[in-house]
Amino acid sequence: MSLAKRVQSLTPSSTLAITSKAKALKADGHDVIGLGAGEPDFNTPKYILEAAKTAMDEGKTKYTPAGGLVELKDAIIEKFKHDQNLDFNRDEVIVTTGAKHALYTLFQVLLNKDDEVIIPIPYWVSYPEQVKLSEGVPVYIKAQESNQFKITPEQLEASITDRTKAFVINSPSNPTGVLYSEEELRALGEVAVKHNIWIVSDEIYEKLIYGGKQHQSIAASTKEIKDKTIIINGVSKSHSMTGWRIGYAAGNSEVIKAMSNLVSHATSNPTSIAQHAAIAAYTHGEEEIERMNKAFEERLHKLYNWIVEIPNVTCVKPDGAFYLFPNVKQVVENSPFKTTDEWVAKLLEEEKVALVPGSGFGAEDNIRLSYANSLDQLEEAAKRIKKFVETHT
């Protein structure tokens, strides 16, 4: 079949692929432990469910403005002010069908053919594909593991060309969980301002930070940096609302207007009921978020200790999100398997532990483990991984 060129090289999301493979094995009766999930394992907090039910009962089930309800935009604006001391107007915010859709729409409105977008490795799987779908060219910078998986301003500057349109920063990061400091963000932002490129700041894991550290948006560094930044965020990870599909973008009003025009022809508004639920998420206190974070933090420390105990495994300790990104180069080299992908596939086959190979994130030597699972399951998974390593060394 002659499908359009733009989809011919498109690879399915590796994170979704592993999750569905694990689900299929589970359905066949296997005792599979899934560490592949990119979503919190908690139910959506009750007050949010109630708000959605009320919205349905009150008939709030019709089209809304394509770019989102004014009440939700106001709640998002209030959140930016409260959490990050950032000021936005309504025409600088768009509500989208998840943060993924905000990013997709953003690249669609920013990029012309062959425009370059700088993406640090390891990257979230969808950035390069989305850039390519917009006819752009992903340009990669390898964030060194020895530098806590963070890129430096020198690296950023060295990869800017006259075709560079934007660079993507994701802090805390999926898959590494690392968090950039205020100074590091400012230094990167200054490079972007100097070269007049857009900063795409994906802050979807903003609320998932541990050890008393604070999230900082790159946009909060200086006014000049804010003017060049489009912030991407949403309620999926913070409020355990992955299935509701509410995300948003905030920044330059012309960019936001173009995005609103585009979605008005593509999806129209995100689900009205989910928008009402998101208003509740943002106008309620944060006790539920804190409760989920406490559980994640405990799991992080425990799983980290279990994983680094495995011979030849090293791991940068994350500050946020709910992933570990251990380096298994030595483990794979000492095993009969040729690649990390093969090693991961065998681990699922033999020990029934599903995790994601680093290749999908541009990092062949690593694996991604999600700790959005119970402590019991995490402990059992770590034991199985250890056994697998010992069996195949």
Ligand code: PLP
């Ligand atoms: N950005 C990153 C880094 C993510 O990990 C994800 C989800 O996995 C998203 C964006 C998309 O989130 P949403 O569910 O809001 O589309």
